[in-house]
Amino acid sequence: MIRKVLLWSIGILLVSCGGNDDPSPAPEGANLVFPEENSECTTGxxxxxxxxxxxxxxxxSSNTDSYTLSVVNLDTNVPQTISTAATSANLSIAKGTPFSWSVTSISSDSDQTAVSETWLFYNAGAETSYAPFPAQLVNPISGSTVQKDLANEVLLEWQGADVDGDIATFEVFFSEDNPPTTSMGTLGPGTMEFSVSVTSDTVYYWSVLTTDAEGNSSNSGVFDFKVF
Structure with missing residues (x-):
């Protein structure tokens, strides 16, 4: 009887002393505040x-100990990063230049991280009219391998924005050459997708030139993808 009581007591102790094996909660993505999306930053x-x-x-953001701010010069694609436990950070950046920025949330108790949305802005300079932001190529993802549809086509998708709100055209360049040299034509400001004919086992390159009503333009840079 005594032995049974001892075994029962040990079992209770093991259960009560057992650790919580639930993983620590992952950090959540931060909501960006300033510079505002698709804006001209004039308070630097x-x-x-x-x-x-x-x-x-x-x-x-919840479950977060620190943040990494990433700011990318869209003219050069050169990033600047800074880590902080605060919810703000100062960076010296080029005037009259388009940038993107995002924040990564980090927890010391979790291997996971969370990335915020990515916002675009122009850092104010002497300009009175700004070139459009370089188009953000969305699909296909650069370096990916994709399946063509039944019509032997692949849909190219991008996002465009402009501080002045006067985008006039998007010109799509697409070819097997890098950089792509063949213009597929120009599209109006409300069209941000275009289907192209493709062949299997081929690598293609594409880019988008955005032009506004003042004649200012910007190039997206080149993405590539391979077709199954």
Missing amino acids: VSVNETLSQVTFQWMA
């Missing part, structure tokens, strides 16, 4: 003729 502090210091701000 001038550093010199070419640079101004901008304060990036976002909302605190």
Whole structure:
């Protein structure tokens, strides 16, 4: 009888002392605040003729200990990053230049991270008319392998934006050459997709040139994909 009681007591202790094996909650993505999406940032502090210091701000996210701010110069595709436990950070960035920015949420208790939306903005300079943001190529993802449809076509998709709101055309370039040299024609500002004819086992390159009503233009850069 005593032995049974001892075994029962040990079992209770093992259950009560057992650890919680549930994984720590993953961090959530932060909501961006400033610079606002598709805006002209005019509140930076001038550093010199070419640079101004901008304060990036976002909302605190749950289950997060620190953040990594990533700001990409869309003219050069060169990123700047900074890590902080705060919900704001200062960076000196080029004037009169388009940028994208996002924030990664990090938890010391989790291997997972969470990335915010990506917003675009122009850092104000001496310009009174801004070129459109370079089109953001969405699909197919660069470096991917895709399946053509029954018509032997693949749908190209992108996103376009402009501070002045006066995008006039998108011109699609598509070919087997890098960079692509064949213009597939121009599309109106409300059209951000285009179907192209493809052949299996072939790598293709594509880009989009965005032009506004003032004649300012920007190039998306080149994406590539392979067809099954």
